[in-house]
Amino acid sequence: MKSDIDKYIRSAQPEFEAKLREWVEIPTISAEPEHKPDIERGAEVAVQYLRSLGAGAEAVPTPGNPVVIGKFVTGGDRPTVTIYNHLDVQPANEPQWQRPPFIFHKEADRYIGRGSTDDKGPALTALFGARYALEQGIPVNIQFIWELEEEIGSPNFEHFLKGRAKDFATDSVAVSDTIWIARGKPAVAYGLRGLAPVRLVLETGTKDVHSGVTGGAARNPITELCQLIAECYDARKGVVRIPGFYEDVEKLSKAEMDNFLASGFTVKEFKRAHELKKMREGDPADIASRLWARPTFEVHGIVGGYTGPGVKTAIPYRAEAKISMRLVPKQKPDKVLKLVRNFIKEKNPDVQFIPESYLSPYLGPRTGPYADAARDAMRTAFGKEPAFVREGGSIGAVVTMEKYLKAPIVFLGLSLPEHGYHAPNENFDWEQASGGMKMFARYFETLARLPF
Numbered sequence: 122m123k124s125d126i127d128k129y130i131r132s133a134q135p136e137f138e139a140k141l142r143e144w145v146e147i148p149t150i151s152a153e154p155e156h157k158p159d160i161e162r163g164a165e166v167a168v169q170y171l172r173s174l175g176a177g178a179e180a181v182p183t184p185g186n187p188v189v190i191g192k193f194v195t196g197g198d199r200p201t202v203t204i205y206n207h208l209d210v211q212p213a214n215e216p217q218w219q220r221p222p223f224i225f226h227k228e229a230d231r232y233i234g235r236g237s238t239d240d241k242g243p244a245l246t247a248l249f250g251a252r253y254a255l256e257q258g259i260p261v262n263i264q265f266i267w268e269l270e271e272e273i274g275s276p277n278f279e280h281f282l283k284g285r286a287k288d289f290a291t292d293s294v295a296v297s298d299t300i301w302i303a304r305g306k307p308a309v310a311y312g313l314r315g316l317a318p319v320r321l322v323l324e325t326g327t328k329d330v331h332s333g334v335t336g337g338a339a340r341n342p343i344t345e346l347c348q349l350i351a352e353c354y355d356a357r358k359g360v361v362r363i364p365g366f367y368e369d370v371e372k373l374s375k376a377e378m379d380n381f382l383a384s385g386f387t388v389k390e391f392k393r394a395h396e397l398k399k400m401r402e403g404d405p406a407d408i409a410s411r412l413w414a415r416p417t418f419e420v421h422g423i424v425g426g427y428t429g430p431g432v433k434t435a436i437p438y439r440a441e442a443k444i445s446m447r448l449v450p451k452q453k454p455d456k457v458l459k460l461v462r463n464f465i466k467e468k469n470p471d472v473q474f475i476p477e478s479y480l481s482p483y484l485g486p487r488t489g490p491y492a493d494a495a496r497d498a499m500r501t502a503f504g505k506e507p508a509f510v511r512e513g514g515s516i517g518a519v520v521t522m523e524k525y526l527k528a529p530i531v532f533l534g535l536s537l538p539e540h541g542y543h544a545p546n547e548n549f550d551w552e553q554a555s556g557g558m559k560m561f562a563r564y565f566e567t568l569a570r571l572p573f
């Protein structure tokens with residue numbers, strides 16, 4: 122890589138900040154319908170920006186929010202890389218915001234505002250990296266896909282990509298929407314968990330009844346659901362008790378575990394960051410594998426009965442448990458859901474099992490040319506070998522891209538835990554942005570040399 126990249130990055134700082142300001146100050150909140158005009162405006166600004174850099178760009182309409190696409194085509198005989206980011210943001214209603222969330226604020230080299238790190242800052246960083254690579258004449262085609270519905274589970278992304286897989290023919294994809302474990306310790310994610318949400322509903326009557334009159338005889342749907350949940354899940358050990366649930370879960374290799382532990386993960390910091398008072402076990406290897414490579418069975422809420430002050434002695438007639446399972450690579454959501462449904466029907470046939478739409482897990486390359494290119498780019502930009510880790514969450518668009526683009530997907534995230542994903546006072550910083558530009562530029566340069 123040419124030495125003038127540092128000069129390019131330094132001189133790009135004011136422009137980067139101005140663009141990030143412009144993006145952050147458009148409240149592209151996908152969860153709140155009244156922000157639809159902001160979504161449209163955000164897409165328009167993004168298109169204009171891509172065009173001003175010489176890309177072919179448009180906002181492609183979907184039944185929901187548009188998807189912005191941009192293409193820098195340098196030649197048909199060159200490899201193509203597609204960069205995915207999203208430009209919609211989480212709502213920002215938390216009372217802990219110290220400033221208005223949609224007024225960009227710069228404090229030294231820190232950029233504060235909703236969307237700064239998730240995911241507008243990284244999107245812009247990738248674009249600046251691409252601009253440098255293209256100015257240098259790096260022989261590579263670069264395409265951008267900027268979604269505006271990621272934060273609401275990408276309901277129309279498949280609709281968008283389905284008929285367009287040919288337009289987006291690509292040799293590889295890079296997704297920049299993941300978080301390192303600690304500052305100064307670059308991390309490349311290579312796996313995501315899937316998500317299978319389910320509601321369990323039990324009705325044992327049509328109205329609440331008096332426990333002095335019916336108690337002991339009437340079935341109580343809350344206690345029955347609690348018993349059923351305890352049969353499904355051992356909360357003391359944190360283990361799912363449904364036979365066959367772990368059948369397709371792969372054991373981690375030693376190299377994978379070594380990487381998890383080299384990522385900067387510590388139990389102490391994990392507890393502090395999430396304000397957890399007590400945990401089941403203190404072993405970092407166990408906890409890291411539980412977070413990234415083991416499935417879950419969580420109860421998010423039980424609804425039913427009396428919830429006012431004191432105790433009211435009514436027996437409810439209806440209860441609902443809200444459950445989700447995070448699934449790991451090789452687990453098939455359909456298969457797991459069938460297994461869980463059968464188990465529940467066997468234990469309590471009156472419980473209605475109502476699955477909601479699911480996301481599949483994803484496992485990307487940890488070795489091979491693209492993983493090596495990511496490793497080299499991170500090391501070049503940040504001066505340290507990255508750890509290959511996984512994410513405990515799910516990104517629906519990744520699974521959709523895997524299905525239609527059929528290309529390796531690499532995660533080149535830049536966010537840090539202290540940037541506050543989905544949290545008040547969200548921020549991004551110049552250290553990650555400037556390093557990120559270098560990382561992307563180097564990554565493109567390496568891809569240009571790969572046989573394709």
Ligand SMILES: [Zn+2]
Pocket residue numbers: 207239240271298
């Ligand atoms: Zn995001």
